[in-house]
Amino acid sequence: MSPALQGLITIAIGVGGCLSYFYLSNLFLDKVLFPARGPNAGRNINRANMIRPWLFLAPALMALGLYLAYPVIETLRLSLTERIPGGGYRWVGLDNYSLMFAEAKFWEAMRNNMLWLIVVPAASTAFGLLVAQLTDRIRWGSFAKSLIFMPMAISFVGAAVIFKLVYDTRPIEQDQIGILNALWLQFDGGAGSWLLLKALPALILAGFAALSGFVGWLILRPVIAGRFHGFGTPARIVATAASAAIVVLSVRGIFELIGADFNYGAPQTWLTVPFWNSLFLMVVLIWIQTGFAMVILSAALRGIPEETIEAAIVDGAGPFQIFFQIKVPQIMGTIVVVWTTITLVVLKVFDIVFAMTNGQWETQVLANYMFDKLFRANNWGVGSASAMIIMLLVTPILVWNVYNARKEMR
């Protein structure tokens, strides 16, 4: 049978199955189980209405149980066992975890994941917000927005392939097909190169450091002033510590950058330069997620009452003050939701690393580490243990995300 026909039949069976499930189960409830007639008609109607929501929920609950709850428990179980060569398994307690924690590659993956976690959501949200604001009022704004949204339609692997070409390297005597190397060869080490490749990035880094320092201060200020109590305080302290770490990292980065000796005139194999190659991989995800952030934030910006902005104009606010003091605070909830949603994507990032470097040259991330252990080393114990670690990292952010999203919807 042709695959297309097969697909059609599957769709027909699937949709028909759903419809008939809901129709028949409701019919059964209303006509057979609790018929709305006879002496107990009123009571029966009440009972049927109590059961009905569960009829609708049942398929989803079953699917969630089968594909979500069961795998989590099974993975937990596997992470505590070891395969015996020749068949069977045995319990080993936390041995898999201690094995994993002793491995340098795991910590490399952990470190890289944290780096991704800092850079990608921040950059995607910032770019998305910037684009949403800049395209709001111009005539070809929606055209620009659809261009920027387009990467969302490309799979991560597809995007990885595209960027592999961007980062591609050819021997020096051939023409470069990778745009990054083509650009790189324009630099000759003169003053222009120094300005563009050292001074400018150093400035950007310094700005970034200042910004995160400021954000950290903003977050901590209510705690110091004693105005803020309760559940949020530890979270605020952690966030401030994180931003302090970012400041330290950025400042160190500046010094490294200034001191660095660039190999001008020779094509670079970008994806093999440690640290920078991770950033090059992140660019791919930022490229994709900016579209997502832009769409959501653009809708949020549109939702701001026009009159509050006009009131600010009458009050004497300039464009920047309107943006930072009137618009951004009003869509803060949405920004947080977008940020955390991208964070979740980042924590699970796999395809991009898998397709571009496969974790070599110090670009390993947790999901690819798990894949490595599980399917290449056939070590189900350590693989499952790393899966559990990913889940542990994702869960609190997920809970927070759902909490914020629900708050936004009210």
Add this chain to the structure above:
Amino acid sequence: MAGLKLTGVGKTYGGTVNVLNDINLDIEQGELIVFVGPSGCGKSTLLRMIAGLESITAGTLEIDGLLVNDVPPAQRGIAMVFQSYALYPHMTVRDNMSFALKLAKKSASEIDAAVTKATKILQLEPYLDRLPKALSGGQRQRVAIGRAIVRDPKVYLFDEPLSNLDAALRVATRIEIAQLKESMPKSTMIYVTHDQVEAMTLASRIVVLADKGIAQVGTPLELYERPENEFVAQFIGSPAMNLLAGEIIETGKETVVKLASGGIARSAVPTTAADKGLKVNVGVRPEALVQVKDQPIFSGKVAYTEALGEVTILYFEPQDQADHVISKLSGIHADFRGKTVSLGADPAKVQIFHNGRSLYYR
């Protein structure tokens, strides 16, 4: 003098949609001017042009003798109160009120003094640290007014500030605004509304907007007693003024009009001999009509009545003309339905319109 002067002001949206034309208006310092008119006639547009939120596409606007066509809103010395209040939802009442002053780089003590003063006037002390969402509609309204007061503007602009309040609160807030105006005799206020009761009670002068222009400017009672045209006559007053078609048969200090419906109307509007035979509309307010024995302006059968206690509104069966004739008799006349009633009026309260314009203003 913090007056406003509009000369030939017009507005065309996007080069094609003409909304307002040739508005000429002189506003003195300390006046409370009300723009009134049907929905969509351009009241908000005119106000927003004065505020600077909308560009002026024709004519000039002067505030305090200075041409301000191209001056940004914040430097025009105006403050605006929006229909939806437009409070900044993420700021406390205090921050809402001090935002403009902070932007103007005023010192903390100045800001504090201004906010405290406004808070006193508006009795907002208990709410200073609340967010707008924790306030009732009336309180939000007061914060919006407070945000205007702290800036100590030359001109206050209000765009339908009461239309989001319920009926009782509307009356209370209307009185508060009137008192606020009295306490600031030097401030000029421009107030937009579609509600003629607000216009009549608040205004020192009313500007009636219609058909892309000004239909009439005058004190509330001028507009009520001597409308310049049929539009103003019917727009001011509720129920609207009755208009009856007829022909002038006698001229002089008192004019006599023979009506198409058979009645005879006498009006104190003077006419000249040349006006004899002129086709006119006679305007009489429902409350000016009283029962008479002979020489009625109008007599007809009552289609139905609305007894409000203090007055009874009679709706007559239409004769030839589309509109019902309506009269408002004081007292209770519940049994008038189906009866034939003859009505007359004091000649001083009878208007005559020719081609839509009052003959009084020739």
